[in-house]
Amino acid sequence: MRKIFPTARKSVLGLAIAASLGLSFNNALAADSDTLTVAVAQDPGTWDPIDTFLVNWSVVANDIFDGLIARGPDLKLKPALATSWQFMNNNKTIRFHLRHGVTFQNGEAFNAQAVKFTFDRLLADKASPQRSNYTAIKSVKVIDDYTVDFHLAQPDPVLLTKLAGYGAMIVPPKYIKEKGDAYFNTHPIGTGPFKMVSYKPNVSATLVRNDHFWGDKPKLEKIVNRFIKEPATQVAELQSGRVDIITSMPISMIKKVNSQPDLEVISHTGPTTYALRFNTKRGITKNLNVRKALIMAVDRNAIIHSILAGQAEPITSFQSKLSFGYDPSLKPLPYDLKKAKALLKAAGVKNGTKVEIDFRGNNGTFREVVQAVAGYLSMAGIQATIKPYDSNVFLNDIVPNGKTGAMFQQSWGGWTFDYDNTAYLLYHSNETYNPYNKSAKLDKLLEEQRQMVDPKKRLPILQSIAKYVYQNHWEMPLYNLNTIYGVNKRVQNFAAPADMRLRLTHVSVK
Structure with a gap:
């Protein structure tokens, strides 16, 4: 509203x-x-749809590119480069009927070959931060110039939504083959309503x-x-x-x-959530009870009301209440400074122990939040220093390569409004933005729910994933920001x- x-x-x-x-x-x-x-708050550094996950990319590029499907401000899916689609073969195949008469901004024709090229290229790039969103697609087969079949390796209940954004944006085969990926990064061509003429x-x-x-x-x-x-x-x-x-x-x-x-x-009310994730491999935050203590030492409700003027809601898992997978029965850990101190003492953490909190330095409001967190931790006997980074350095080097301090910022758009798109990318082993945590149990749950189409069966699994992360205190959930x-x-x-x-x-x- x-x-x-x-x-x-x-x-x-x-x-x-x-x-x-x-x-x-x-x-x-x-x-x-x-x-x-x-x-726009950040130059994403590339305009290639398969090279980014940043919301700031989409602020600009959503006007340059189109997907087979679009999603409007009302969050409803609608036809775009595909005029219609149908599930076949017991939901193992999706047939898309493509729009006629569409050209890319350089005059190149849009057709089924362009769709196949787009997804073959995406799925072949194992370094792409978008690839894991689309691995349910086993192969793309051209039926004719304006019909294409997606054969699925397994069901993906969020795939249609994913086809409306980011890595699924259709790109021009001839242009990329002639100019190369590096050129395309800075001179993007799509089928959208606007064309980039200067970068x-x-x-x-x-x-x-x-x-x-x-x-x-x-x-x-x-x-x-x-x-x-x-x-x-x-x-x-x-x-x-x-x-x-x-x-x-x-x-x-x-x-x-x-x-x-x-x-x-x-x-x-939007999809973006904020948390401080923990380095679970090194230092005092390797200890589960220490992580729990640090969470309980911070009055997150006070931060929401005083710093964010009430323009946010507290979260327990890393998703908004609009997200499929949200569990209203899961309650945030309470602010309890006395218990936090007791947990730290029981874990052998000495008064004055130092921790570093890393964050993206371009957001003045979040800087205030981090300063407040550091202030609360000081009352629990933890000396927290805050370290700002350039966003590109932070997102492309510090976090993926596990170079963070004890705590580090994670803000996530959750643009599919489905917890899978957040949880899989942040908690599945060896994902780009999961440098520290591995759990065979959680991997199994994440993979299991991706094979289900029935939302009634998926929901309890997604909620169990959120509960697992909550019980292991992999992050300090902060808030869902408007x-x-x-x-x-x-x-x-x-x-x-x-x-x-x-x-x-x-x-x-x-």
């Missing part, structure tokens, strides 16, 4: 940021009537209207995506008129943004998606 939030907390940090930016608030720039400017790493990605788009003609001529890491800077650019939509809204500045008559804040946008009111027909996968075909500006 769309909500406009008029108020938010006034923290010392928030007021300081607002004051420091105040000089630019009234210096609005003339805006082009055919150009939309969007602030300046860590600066901007500019898209222009694809006049040959198969669907409704985009209303905008141009979209300028500016990579702005600091949320406070995004707000400054929104307030000065240099940006129309921001995707990183500091909680502390919601009131300030809403105070301007030409701006509004849009907030939804999806929050700051928007200039000159933007028309913006359906702010809960999953932040922007599709701007129908948007215009005045």
Whole structure:
């Protein structure tokens, strides 16, 4: 449900940021009537759909690429490059009937061969962070130019949703074969409503209207995506008129943004969850009871109310209440400083023991959260230092290679709204973002539920996976944060998606 939030907390940090930016608030720039400017928190570093899992990739690339299936802001699946599909052979085959007359943005024809090439390429790339989402696909067979069969190695109850995003975006075979993967990384070509014409790493990605788009003609001529890491800077650019939509809204500045008559804040319950995961291989966090103690030492409800102004909900497992697999009977560990101290003492942890908390340094709000966590841990006798990293370094090196401290940030989009997409990638052995934990029991559960189509049978298994992680305290669950946008009111027909996968075909500006 769309909500406009008029108020938010006034923290010392928030007021300081607002004051420091105040000089630019009234210096609005003339805006082009055919150009939309969007602030994106991170340059994903590649535009190849099989090389990323980042929400910030989809903020931009969802307008460049199409999948066989699409999912709109209402979270319902609908036809895209496939006009229809049907299950055959006892659900072991999915036949897709493809849209006629579609071309890629370079003029190359879209057909069944392009679909086969896309998935053959994805499944052959064992280094792809997207590959494990699609391993249920055993092979892709071309029936004719506009019919293709997906033969499944096993059922995947979330596959249709996965085909609506990220690694399943259809790519042009001839273009990639001629130009190569490295070129495609920075010069993407899809079938979507907008085409990338300029990419300046860590600066901007500019898209222009694809006049040959198969669907409704985009209303905008141009979209300028500016990579702005600091949320406070995004707000400054929104307030000065240099940006129309921001995707990183500091909680502390919601009131300030809403105070301007030409701006509004849009907030939804979304899929994004935050946790601090534990290094279970080294140091004091190798001990289960120490991990439990650290969780109980932190008042997460207080953090939600004081730092996040109530724009979040507490979580027990790493999923929102909208996720299939959510278990309402699983309750968070209570804040209990006395018991936390007793557990630490019983585990032989000395007062003043040091731990390091690693996090992505571009999010000022989460920095406050981490500082609060460190403060709570200090009351339990743990000396926590916080270490910020550049997001790309953190996600591509520090976490995958197991270089973290005792605790490290994990924020996850959960864009399928199905716990499988989170749990498999974070808890299955040897997955990219699971550097520390291995469990044959959990692997079996994760694999078992992927073979089931019946949701009534899947649900208890997904809930048992969440319970297993909860009982082993692999992470400190923090909260499910609302999806929050700051928007200039000159933007028309913006359906702010809960999953932040922007599709701007129908948007215009005045």
